Amino acid sequence: MSVLVYAELDSGRFKKATLEACSYGVALATMRNSDVAAIVIGECHESELLQIVECGISKVFRVLDSHLETFTTTKYISVIQSIVRENGFNTLITSQSYNSKSITPGLSIRLKSAFISGVVGLPRIEDGKEIYQRMAFSGKGVEEVIALLSDIVISVKTNSFGVNKNKTGELNVIPFNFSLSDDVNDIVPKEIIKTSSTISLTDAEKVVSGGRGLKGPENWGMIEELAGLLGAATACSKPVADVEWRPHHEHVGQTGIQISPDLYIAIGISGAIQHLAGVNSSKVIVVINKDSEAPFFKSADYGIVGDAFEVVPKLINAVKKMKNSL
Amino acid sequence: MNILVCISHVPDTTTRITFEPNGKSLNKAGVTFVINPYDEFGLSKAMEFKEKSNDVHISVICVGDIETEPTLRKALAIGADDAFRIDTQPLDSFSVATLIAEWAKNKSFDLIFTGKESIDENSGAVPGMLAELLGFSFISYATKLDVNGKSVIAYREIDNGMEILEAQLPLLVSCQKGIAEWRIPNMRGIMAARSKPLTVINALQVENRVNTLNFKQPEGKTGCVYYSSDNPEELISVLSTKGII
Ligand SMILES: Cc1cc2nc3c(=O)[nH]c(=O)nc-3n(C[C@H](O)[C@H](O)[C@H](O)COP(=O)(O)OP(=O)(O)OC[C@H]3O[C@@H](n4cnc5c(N)ncnc54)[C@H](O)[C@@H]3O)c2cc1C
Numbered sequence: 001m002s003v004l005v006y007a008e009l010d011s012g013r014f015k016k017a018t019l020e021a022c023s024y025g026v027a028l029a030t031m032r033n034s035d036v037a038a039i040v041i042g043e044c045h046e047s048e049l050l051q052i053v054e055c056g057i058s059k060v061f062r063v064l065d066s067h068l069e070t071f072t073t074t075k076y077i078s079v080i081q082s083i084v085r086e087n088g089f090n091t092l093i094t095s096q097s098y099n100s101k102s103i104t105p106g107l108s109i110r111l112k113s114a115f116i117s118g119v120v121g122l123p124r125i126e127d128g129k130e131i132y133q134r135m136a137f138s139g140k141g142v143e144e145v146i147a148l149l150s151d152i153v154i155s156v157k158t159n160s161f162g163v164n165k166n167k168t169g170e171l172n173v174i175p176f177n178f179s180l181s182d183d184v185n186d187i188v189p190k191e192i193i194k195t196s197s198t199i200s201l202t203d204a205e206k207v208v209s210g211g212r213g214l215k216g217p218e219n220w221g222m223i224e225e226l227a228g229l230l231g232a233a234t235a236c237s238k239p240v241a242d243v244e245w246r247p248h249h250e251h252v253g254q255t256g257i258q259i260s261p262d263l264y265i266a267i268g269i270s271g272a273i274q275h276l277a278g279v280n281s282s283k284v285i286v287v288i289n290k291d292s293e294a295p296f297f298k299s300a301d302y303g304i305v306g307d308a309f310e311v312v313p314k315l316i317n318a319v320k321k322m323k324n325s326l
Numbered sequence: 327m328n329i330l331v332c333i334s335h336v337p338d339t340t341t342r343i344t345f346e347p348n349g350k351s352l353n354k355a356g357v358t359f360v361i362n363p364y365d366e367f368g369l370s371k372a373m374e375f376k377e378k379s380n381d382v383h384i385s386v387i388c389v390g391d392i393e394t395e396p397t398l399r400k401a402l403a404i405g406a407d408d409a410f411r412i413d414t415q416p417l418d419s420f421s422v423a424t425l426i427a428e429w430a431k432n433k434s435f436d437l438i439f440t441g442k443e444s445i446d447e448n449s450g451a452v453p454g455m456l457a458e459l460l461g462f463s464f465i466s467y468a469t470k471l472d473v474n475g476k477s478v479i480a481y482r483e484i485d486n487g488m489e490i491l492e493a494q495l496p497l498l499v500s501c502q503k504g505i506a507e508w509r510i511p512n513m514r515g516i517m518a519a520r521s522k523p524l525t526v527i528n529a530l531q532v533e534n535r536v537n538t539l540n541f542k543q544p545e546g547k548t549g550c551v552y553y554s555s556d557n558p559e560e561l562i563s564v565l566s567t568k569g570i571i
Contacts, residue, residue, distance in 0.1 A: 010485060073454070073464050098484045102466035105419070105454030114535035115419065117449040131539065137352075138445050140343035144539040187463050188492040192484065200486035206571070230571055248469075248504060249483075254339050254445065255363055255503050263570050274339045277445075280544075284570050286561070287550070297550050302564070306555025318562040319571070 001150075002035040003028055004089040006080055007052055007060075008100055012044045015203055017095035017156075019055055019163040024156045025093040026056035026167070027122055037061060039083050039176075041068050041076065049171055056167035059174065061087075067180045070189045077103050079178050081110045090151045096158050097202075104155050114147035120160040138254055138277035158202060159260045160281075195249055204233035206263040207282070209252065211237040211275075213268020213289065213308055217245035222312045223267065229319045235259070237269050253278035268308045271296025288312070327379070327473070327495075329372045330435045331386045332426060332452065333401055334362035334444035335394040349540035352446075361397055363508070364441025366404075368499070370506035371471060372439060373405045383407050387429070389422045391415055395524065402519035403511035409522065414529035418536040419451035426452075427459035428530055436495045442467050442502040453500035462498040465491060469504035 005025035008018050022038060029036035037059035038052050049060060061083050068075060080103070084092055092107065094100040096118060108115035116132050120142075123130035129146050135157065136143040201207065208227040210220060220234075227234045234250060241251035252259055254274035264282035268289065269275060276299055279285070287300040290307050297303045304311050337343065338358040346353050361369070369386065376382040386401040387410040388394045398409040412429060416422045430438070438460075443450035457464035465471075469488065470481035478493040483502065499505075511519075553561040565571045 015485070073457075073466070077458075098467055098482075101450055102454060102464070105423075105451040106458035106464070108420070108451075108535075109423075109455050109458040115449070115451055115455075116536060117419075117451055135544070136446065136448055136541065137337070137343045138339075138448060139544065141345065141541045142544050143541050146537050146539060148533070148535050148537055187465060189489055190492055191490040192487055193490070194487040202485060249488075251503070263565070273342075277339070284565075285547070286565075299547055300550040301547060302561055303550045303552050304555050304558055304561060305552065311555050311558050314558045315562060318559040321559070322562055322566055 001032045001091060002037075002089050003032075003091045003093060004084055004087070005036065005038045005057065006092065006094045006100065007038040007040050008095060008097055009040060009042045009044050010097070012042070012048065014048060014051055015095070015097070016163060017097055017158045017203055019051060019165065020158070020161050021093050021095040021156050022052050022055040022057055023164040024122075024161045026164070028091070028093070031122060035059075037087075037089070039063065039080060041079060049173070051165065053169045053171050054165040054167055055163065056169070058169040058172050060171065061176045062173050063176045063178055065178055065180065071099050072186050072189060073102050073106060074186045075180060077106045077110060078180065080107060082178060083176060084111055092153045094153075094155045096155050100155060104153050108153040111151055111153065112149070113151040113153045114149045115153045116145055116147060117155050118157040119154055120157050135281060138258070139280040140277065157260065159205070159262065195247070199231070199233040201233045201235055201250065201252070201257055201259060204259070204261050206230050206232035207235050207259060207261045208232045208265045208267070209235035209237070209269060209279075210240065210246070210267050211269030212239050214240075219309070220246065222316065226265070226312060226316050226319070229316065229323070232263070232265070237275055266296055267312060269296060270294050271299060327375060327382045327436045328434060329375065329382060329384045330430060330433075330438045331365065331369045331372055331384060331401070331406065332438065332440040332456070333365050333369070333386050333388045333397060334441065334446070335359050335388055335390050335397040336362045336444055336446045339363065339445065344543065345541045349542055352541070359393070359397055361400055362441050362444045364443060364445070364501055365439070366441075366508055367501040367503065367505050368439030368441060369401055369404055369406065370509050371501060372437075373509060374506055375473065376405060385410060387412065387426060389414060389416045389425050389529075398524055399519050400511065402522045402524070403515040404509055405515060407522065409524040410527055411524065412527045412529050417534035418538075419447070419449050419455060420535045421532040423452045423455035423459055424532045425529055427456055429527060431460060436497075437473070438462065438498040440498070440500050442500045450500075453498060457498040460498070462496055463493055465493060465497060465499045467502055468499045469502060471499060471505055
């Protein structure tokens, strides 16, 4: 029951979600008493690979091929399939990055595997079977599932397991040569436009989010300042993105991005059920709203009933003071 | 252009989700079902093409029992030409994708739309599986799509950004916000939908690969601890003591 982790590179770096998938793979292999390895596609610095070793994976299949410099689902599915098959792995683990989410379903077909998407935590064992938990109904339900095949593809829900980088080991890189024919009828990537925000919302450990209660785009300065001080990403509710006070990629919720940070601070957001669907797996939720009846307080850990325009500047000062006293 | 839109029949976004006492399934009492919102983006996009050309045919398909027919009728009211229902209870993503693929494989669709995921299972698995089973090129998480003859330019969401792609039809596209605006069916559409064909297809025997054992509600928050708006410093010091910030 050996485990292979797809350790996805993003501009030559491993993101936290990838190291989380590695940590998960190591823990699962330990539970099963089996081997674990990783596959890394593309260029990166040697020191980057050492992070995987710290997560507990020494054996790394390394694929370097000019065809694979840009991601396409077909090419990446083919490479990963070859490594899994040629080396007899029966469990493939990935993060839930957009690219990983785009290849796992297809890979499960190629590998004749069961696909379990977005697991939270290691499986429990009952009658010798691994029972996995995942979230369903947009965070409103927890589902327990079992795979009916022995080969499985698993994606790990972002920020649900954590990164454990406390291992030591010797890096063992196995170059994997993969010849891809030039004529694969595929999609041609033309350009990547990165958003200007420094912290990506899906990876962010902390998020400061604003809603319609902030009255207008000109009032986002304090949201950005608070986020900057906390090292947080910024987000917003749907109506805020709809009227273009904020860019669409900040829209969280049922129809926007689903996030699960350690800390979510909601300012001037009522907490409609569709909004909650995108943020309810945040570990700690802080709500600031002038209406003590706002539904969001029911889903919050900490709350302040008050006017955002008074409370947020005070919070900013408090964070500054805290930082200065450290 | 021959377009297929895959429709999942899901509880309305405002539903308070509860489960049957045995945990096996959703408690459907009082629940309103709708077209999965992400699938509806796909249907809306298909309608944009249809409005620009006389040569666009839109079929919609759903794997489900008779309860799903009102949802398919709504898709017809929005403007699809015909609807198909594969008559079985969906078991897992694999069986759904296989049933649709088996039905669609010889029908020469130019474009297949799905949502990026359905809001009940949230697996996001059917689009990628279906593309693989049909051997279609696949664009996931599309936020923009332009078709010119057989040539396609699409934008797709990636971590921290956007990717611009070129492709050729036939193509499978999984849709999310941005690709089109939802539409509200008008009276004429609703009337017309009554007489449009809705064909029931017998389901092949397909074995599922994942079994759901049970559902439960997540553990709720234990209650909100309030801090005074006069003194938000207190909140910051609590978050800091707990190592949250
Ligand atoms: C199919 C569907 C999908 C949807 N998907 C999403 C989604 O993905 N994400 C999403 O967010 N919404 C979604 N919605 C919309 C959702 O129902 C709500 O309308 C929306 O979340 C409300 O946004 P809001 O909280 O910013 O605004 P409002 O509901 O207007 O709330 C503003 C809040 O700010 C507070 N406030 C006002 N002034 C102040 C002040 N000075 N200081 C502090 N607080 C103040 C008010 O008390 C109020 O609670 C969806 C709706 C539908 C029908």
